[in-house]
Amino acid sequence: MNALETLQHYFNYHAFQTGQRAVIDDLNEGHDVLLTLPTGAGKSICYQVPALMNDGLTLVVTPLLSLMEDQVRHLKAHGIKRVAALNSFNTTTERQHVLKNLKLLKILYISPELLQQDWILKRLKQLSVRFFVVDEAHCISQWGHEFRPDYMKLESVLQSLKHPTLLLVTATLTADVKRDIYQHFSSRQIKEHLHMIDRDNISFIVEKCSSNYEKDRYIVDCLSTYHVPTIIYFSSKKETERVSHYLKEHVPTHRIAYYHGDLENNERMLIQQQFLSGELDVICATSAFGMGVNKKDVRLVMHYHLPTQIESFVQEVGRAGRDHLHSVSISLVTEHDRLITERLIEGEMIEENVLLQLFRLLDQQTHLDLALFSDTHQLNEIHRRYLQNYLENHDIITDNKTINHHKLTDQFKDTWVRTVTERQQFKRKKLFELLLALSDDRCIRRSIYQPFQHDINKDRFGCCSVCGFRLAQFEPIQLQTSIENLTWEDKLNRRIRPYTEV
Amino acid sequence: MFRYLMIYLLKTINSNRSPAAIYHILTGKKSSQTIQDLHLFQLHTYYRLLPNLSRQAFDYDVDQMVNEGLMEWLNAKDYRLTDKAWDYLSTYKDTCDEAHNFERPIDHQSKEIFTKRFYLTIQTFTQRVMDDTGFIPLIDDITIQAFVKQYYHLHKHALRDWLEQCYEQLYDVLKTYPDIRRHIYLDRLSTANHNGQSLQQLVDRYHVTEADILLTLALIERTLFIRSQQHQTLLSDLLPADNQPKIYERLMTRSARKTHQLVIKGYKIEDLIQLRQLKRGTIEDHLVEICMLDDHFKLDDYVEEEKIAIIESYLSKRHTQKLAELKRTLPEEMTYLDLRLVFAHYQKRLHQ
Missing domain, CATH: 1.10.10 (Arc Repressor Mutant, subunit A)
Incomplete structure (x- = not known):
């Protein structure tokens, strides 16, 4: 089968979307590729099609466990069964099952952490790996908004795999990140496929509010006018619940639910599926919602709270209007939002005094128990891995714990502290950049897409509130749904005998 | 409904344990203490009735009971049921007791496999009968998926027949439940045109607690399971083969x-x-x-016969369930192990 036939056979699409074909051709010819496409423009097709056309295994490294599971489910639902995921969520049985059937697989999704385990790597080395895909490639860069220390070792993994063809994918490539990617993979010849990521069918609105109450009221008014598929983003789990209850009470015509990372896996799946199939209209969610949620007709994305940088904002907004129809992004901002977001940033980062404590410990001891150190200082898993990788990369610890005191110089310490402080400042700068982009003196569309590209497409339905767009100009097709109100007999009939309904 | 069950269980353990003991029984904790409690209070039928009940949801119900004056805390661990609780039991005895009064324990492992198979079969068959192939399976467990796949191939030419019969069976079971219970059950089902509601959604819609939702589902699932075991029905095919220890x-x-x-x-x-x-x-x-x-356990292999006699004679006079009391009162050479073994053995024979 050629590329088009593969697409039609497996995915039931008639034609490729912009950019896909060229990437697939380059990969098939063995060229390494760096790819940017806007969210929802079919990035995964770019490696799934070559993976299915060619012999050998395609490895996909992705940091997002939920995305991994979604992709596997999605492919299986299309009848593509030779796919699997390896990550820390696997049960032992599942993992053994995958490893036993490794030779039969066409596509294997794997987390960067597991890819570094020797026993897994040993198994992979025995196979012929045709493509090595790095999803969310911006995670390689310290300046990426989701830096993952484990990504720093991908190059050496790649080396040990007898050089499969490399594909790097991201939706958010800034100049800093691009430089780091090239530096990391300096031995490779990379072809660029960089596409405009701005979305010409989305209009942007920034609404200044003086309190949460005002935000709540604004959303009630807005939803009362617009009964359309809507996502509202929050930075706090509690608030998703509170506002969801508030809205249920005040907009009783809409079917509303909340979604965040504390919900049981199964419960989360149900909510997600309901939203996808149109059984829910409005979802109040944290950023945990949306990865791999491919719903075409989301009309409205609201931000009750802002994320910590433009990259996340662009991704979240990008969940609207994948069917290319007019969609709107509304950001509700108050003066003190900035404080909330700053606190978030502090939680993400290792603090300087933690490093100083670590140095004191390293000076005094011969062996380092990093797990214990992490527990005493209440560091999360990402922090712990960051520390471990940094110490290993600089040969401060070997064999997992023995400390090399002669490497532990003042210069080493100073550099590290400086790196951390710089990163803190960098994070603040990113936040400031987002706040600035959403302040009302410059075109909002231009401001948020500017870090990723020089120019932007002409808007199709109205630009932004700075350029004169008003919500009243938004005239989407409204949903005609109502809350199910049946007797139990009718309900039973509808559930078990769906064919009698038609 | 859960409220009634809670009061009933608290009454049964009769202040000898903290409410947490009930939580462990309901979720099926595999600890010596919990297994011991099953025997002691004769609660086998409730073991693992609600395997997915979260501690948070359980504690919420306990707090509610305190707020409503059904029970009160004497200290951090000990509680007392109030007169109001006793009234509650007699008021709702007719409507609730029957639903909880299980005749015999069931094999909960088989019940869980059966239930998962049932849910996935319904989802698969209704999707397929509507010619919908690309759906996300509700159950991730690959062994369950493999079973349903085989089962589907057996029935793929007569899906409607299967669903018609299934409809009749569910109808027969659901008609015996109060309206709110059957609505909860039907809303939780994932089928062709309907994704199941999350627990939280059901809590909001029906104004009951999460424990209540889980209990509702568990009772209906249990009835379906027992019916399929006792009579050869359509759903009996979904029972796991009996090759368990x-x-x-x-x-x-x-x-x-x-x-x-x-x-x-x-x-x-x-x-x-x-x-x-x-x-x-x-x-x-x-x-x-x-x-x-183990009924064949030889107690005198582990405790000397004189000790057994002394402890048993004390137990027959004083109906205590507190080991600390035994230890305090009986001669010092009795170890805790002696006391625990004889006590367990005594309880076992008492209930045989």
């Missing part, structure tokens, strides 16, 4: 099962510690567990 062995923790094998061969406690390379305390826990579950 004996019930008492299944109740044991895996580690205790290993110790059990050695106990059968007659090893003494010092040998067990050596052979199993475990701490004395752990082996002692195992012995108590084995003593309760």
Whole structure:
């Protein structure tokens, strides 16, 4: 089968979307590729099609466990069964099952952490790996908004795999990140496929509010006018619940639910599926919602709270209007939002005094128990891995714990502290950049897409509130749904005998 | 409904344990203490009735009961049911008691497999009958998926017949439940045109607690399971084959099962510690567990006969369930292990 036939056979699409074909051709010819496409423009097709056309295994490294599971489910639902995921969520049985059937697989999704385990790597080395895909490639860069220390070792993994063809994918490539990617993979010849990521069918609105109450009221008014598929983003789990209850009470015509990372896996799946199939209209969610949620007709994305940088904002907004129809992004901002977001940033980062404590410990001891150190200082898993990788990369610890005191110089310490402080400042700068982009003196569309590209497409339905767009100009097709109100007999009939309904 | 069950269970354990003991029974904790409680208070039928009940949801119901004046705390662990609780029991006896008063314990492992198979079959068959192929399976467990796949191939030419019969069966079961219960059950189902509601959504819609939702689902699932076991029905095909270990062995923790094998061969406690390379305390826990579950356990292999006689005579006079009291009152040479083993053995015979 050629590329088009593969697409039609497996995915039931008639034609490729912009950019896909060229990437697939380059990969098939063995060229390494760096790819940017806007969210929802079919990035995964770019490696799934070559993976299915060619012999050998395609490895996909992705940091997002939920995305991994979604992709596997999605492919299986299309009848593509030779796919699997390896990550820390696997049960032992599942993992053994995958490893036993490794030779039969066409596509294997794997987390960067597991890819570094020797026993897994040993198994992979025995196979012929045709493509090595790095999803969310911006995670390689310290300046990426989701830096993952484990990504720093991908190059050496790649080396040990007898050089499969490399594909790097991201939706958010800034100049800093691009430089780091090239530096990391300096031995490779990379072809660029960089596409405009701005979305010409989305209009942007920034609404200044003086309190949460005002935000709540604004959303009630807005939803009362617009009964359309809507996502509202929050930075706090509690608030998703509170506002969801508030809205249920005040907009009783809409079917509303909340979604965040504390919900049981199964419960989360149900909510997600309901939203996808149109059984829910409005979802109040944290950023945990949306990865791999491919719903075409989301009309409205609201931000009750802002994320910590433009990259996340662009991704979240990008969940609207994948069917290319007019969609709107509304950001509700108050003066003190900035404080909330700053606190978030502090939680993400290792603090300087933690490093100083670590140095004191390293000076005094011969062996380092990093797990214990992490527990005493209440560091999360990402922090712990960051520390471990940094110490290993600089040969401060070997064999997992023995400390090399002669490497532990003042210069080493100073550099590290400086790196951390710089990163803190960098994070603040990113936040400031987002706040600035959403302040009302410059075109909002231009401001948020500017870090990723020089120019932007002409808007199709109205630009932004700075350029004169008003919500009243938004005239989407409204949903005609109502809350199910049946007797139990009718309900039973509808559930078990769906064919009698038609 | 859950409220009634809680009061009933709290009444049964009669302030001898903290409410947490009930939580462990309902979720099916595999600990010596919980297994012991099952025997002591004769609560086998409730073991693992609600495997997915979260501690948070359970505590919420306990707090509610305190707020409503049904129970009160005497200190951090001990509680007392109020008169209001007793009134509650008699008021709702007619409507609730029947639903909870299980005749005999069921094999909960089989029930869980059966239930998962049932849910996935309904989802698959309704999707397929509507010619919808690309759906996300509700159950991730690959062994369940493999079963349903085979089952589907058996029935794929007569899906409507299967669904018609299934409809009749569900109708018969659901018509015996109060309206709110059957609505909850039907809303939770994932089928062709309907994704199941999350627990939280059901809580909001029906104004009941999460524990209540879980209990509703569990009771209906249980009825379907028992019917399929007792009569040859459409759904009997979904029962797992009976090649499982004996019930008492299944109740044991895996580690205790290993110790059990050695106990059968007659090893003494010092040998067990050596052979199993475990701490004395752990082996002692195992012995108590084995003593309760295995009818052939030889008590006098582990406790001297005179000691057994003394402890049993005390137990027959004083109906205590507190080990600390035994330890305080009886001669000092009685170890805790002696007391625990004899006590367990005594309780077991009492209920046989």
